[in-house]
Amino acid sequence: MRFERAAVTVNEAFDRFAGQHLPAGAPAALVHQLRALASLHSLPRRQMSRFDVTRDHLVFVASGPTKLVALDAAGSEQIVAFQFGGDCLILPREGLHAYRLVAIRAASLLVFDAEALRPLEQRAPVLNEMIARCTLAALQRTRANLVAMGRRSATERVASFLLSMREIEQVAQADGRTLTLEMTRKEIADCLGLTVETVSRQFSKLRDLGLIATPSRTQVRLSDPVRLAAQAGAFAPAA
Amino acid sequence: MRFERAAVTVNEAFDRFAGQHLPAGAPAALVHQLRALASLHSLPRRQMSRFDVTRDHLVFVASGPTKLVALDAAGSEQIVAFQFGGDCLILPREGLHAYRLVAIRAASLLVFDAEALRPLEQRAPVLNEMIARCTLAALQRTRANLVAMGRRSATERVASFLLSMREIEQVAQADGRTLTLEMTRKEIADCLGLTVETVSRQFSKLRDLGLIATPSRTQVRLSDPVRLAAQAGAFAPAA
DNA sequence: CGCGTTGTTGAAAGTGATCAATGTCGGTGG
DNA sequence: CCACCGACATTGATCACTTTCAACAACGCG
Incomplete structure (x- = not known):
């Protein structure tokens, strides 16, 4: 049986994040500041994320398969996308729909408050590029999924x-x-x-x-x- | 009857684009370079965009309602999103699915080759931010649409x-x-x-x-x- | 072992697709 | 002006598929 080591510390998770999504040439100061803003959440199997629903978050799935779901009035879930170890996504605040991240198996998430990142973005375009890349990837997958759901x-x-x-x-x-x-x-x-x-x-x-x-x-x-x-x-x- | 003046020249369309999506403080040089990369396409009612399908494009809908559709093997359309005058979107190259922009009524589109923008992005973070904002907005709408299509x-x-x-x-x-x-x-x-x-x-x-x-x-x-x-x-x- | 949860299977009902016919509008040419 | 044509829209009948309701089987756990 394969045994994947789960990321257990913020630093482990962050290193994984940096390795995956930040270019090698990223300024050390930026990396340092980012690390300070990251917080780690372990999401047990089947559990739903419980972040502040009034704020947008940037989430890096350090390990474990997860799904992004929309909750309807009845509380039943409608899947929007899957994410896997290494993926990054924007978890939007609660608007017309409420979105949650659900762990398919136990997962570790590295979470950033989107608002807190803003000042960093201004000074470090790399960060912006990274977020843009993740968002675009998510958009492509969501569009594909939409087509799939159609008929x-x-x-x-x-x-x-x-x-x-x-x-x-x-x-x-x-x-x-x-x-x-x-x-x-x-x-x-x-x-x-x-x-x-x-x-x-x-x-x-x-x-x-x-x-x-x-x-x-x-x-x-x-x-x-x-x-x-x-x-x-x-x-x-x-x- | 209301009569909306369609954008007929590249410059008119570009000005509308700049006004809508570029911050007031954008450097004149950037604006100038962007203008040089823009090309205008008039899309008659019901017609499908015919851009180079091997390249990503950034499209600004200068006027007219349009829809982004995915084409399936049978050639029938599946709607992905609506766009209206003032919206910006990424029209991805042909991959797993083929996407096209279709004019619901006559529309004018300002089109940029995404690849050509890349060098500009590096020097001008504003551009990156703009694209990120548009992509995120598109993602939100698509997610909402996906939920809508579900059941x-x-x-x-x-x-x-x-x-x-x-x-x-x-x-x-x-x-x-x-x-x-x-x-x-x-x-x-x-x-x-x-x-x-x-x-x-x-x-x-x-x-x-x-x-x-x-x-x-x-x-x-x-x-x-x-x-x-x-x-x-x-x-x-x-x- | 018994019980609750989860999964499977059957029959009936509901919903949208498909096939087919008819109706309506707008334009064209006599 | 009217008859006709073709495209688009509506309506009906039937069919295929999914849901719903219901019963039962299999598994896991105390």
């Missing part, structure tokens, strides 16, 4: 969900095909905008077609990724 | 479409309730991920409920915006 059948959604999970969770077995979904059917259903029953039926259908195998409740083996991709439809893996 | 019924989609159109097209009559949709039912259907027939039925239904009136093929009178908003559901107007 897709349950089968297409489930198939492409499995494929995108495979990319993410290379936490796979040696064969690179078996993945462990750390999510209940309900969570998957919320992600895909379907019901639990439909998700379950799609799993059964794909199993009957011989495209996947489900040795246990949480494990899925992609027996035939190629034909699975065919089921995922035109706009295949929502990257 | 919404045909009625909700049509009702909130009408409401958001009202916000946009204040090209309304004196009463502020009658709007002229410069779109066919097919275009509306594509926007909402529905079929023409379903859209038509929803119009009929809302008309029967007394929420709207349809004096002509293109005109819609929102007789009862409040109850219409109720039909639009929890995540009302997709801003």
Whole structure:
């Protein structure tokens, strides 16, 4: 079993952040100031972030897969995007919608108050560039996701969900095909905008077609990724 | 009838762009260089942008309502976002999806090659900030749209479409309730991920409920915006 | 072992898509 | 001015798919 060391200290997380998102030539003073503004939050599995909802935040996902969800009036979640160790995102303050970050598995987050970064940005364009890059990446993924949500059948959604999970969770077995979904059917259903029953039926259908195998409740083996991709439809893996 | 003067020259469009998106204190040299990189494109009603699909572009919508669409394999459009006079957006090169800008009514676009802007960005952080601001705004709207698309019924989609159109097209009559949709039912259907027939039925239904009136093929009178908003559901107007 | 949670399966109902026919508007040419 | 044409819109009937409601099975845990 693979064992990924979680980032446990602010400094570890920050170093990871700097290595990933700050150019090598970034001025030491900037790095120093940034470090002072960072705070580390550990988010246990399935737990929702609880930051100050009146402020925007820049969040670096130091470790662990997470999802950005929108909460509707009924409190049910609608997935907006997935993030993984190394990704950076803007978590907007509560406006028309309330957004939260939810840990799919235990995650560590490095959090910056967006407002506090502003003075730094003025002096250090690198920071601005970094944020712009992250925002643009998020925009691209969100647009792709939007298209995906538009007109897709349950089968297409489930198939492409499995494929995108495979990319993410290379936490796979040696064969690179078996993945462990750390999510209940309900969570998957919320992600895909379907019901639990439909998700379950799609799993059964794909199993009957011989495209996947489900040795246990949480494990899925992609027996035939190629034909699975065919089921995922035109706009295949929502990257 | 209101008569909005379209931006016809590059300079007119550029001035509008600078006024809207560049801070007053922007260095004259920067403005000058930017102007040299801008090119103007007039997009007739319903026409699709035809820029170099291998390059990213920064587009300023100088005038006219436009929509950003994703094209699927079948060539049918899936709406991603609306833009209006004054908005700025990143039109990404063709990747997993192909995006196009489509004029809802005749529009003028000021187009920059994103690559060509890069050297300018390095020297002028203002430019970077501007792009970051636009990207972030686009991200927020797209996220909102994604949530909207998630699990919404045909009625909700049509009702909130009408409401958001009202916000946009204040090209309304004196009463502020009658709007002229410069779109066919097919275009509306594509926007909402529905079929023409379903859209038509929803119009009929809302008309029967007394929420709207349809004096002509293109005109819609929102007789009862409040109850219409109720039909639009929890995540009302997709801003 | 029993119980609660989670997952699967079946039957019925609801919703939108598809297919097909008809209706309406706007323009063109007689 | 009117008849006709073609594009667009509406309406109806049917079909496919997803949800909903309900029962049951499997697993994990005390």
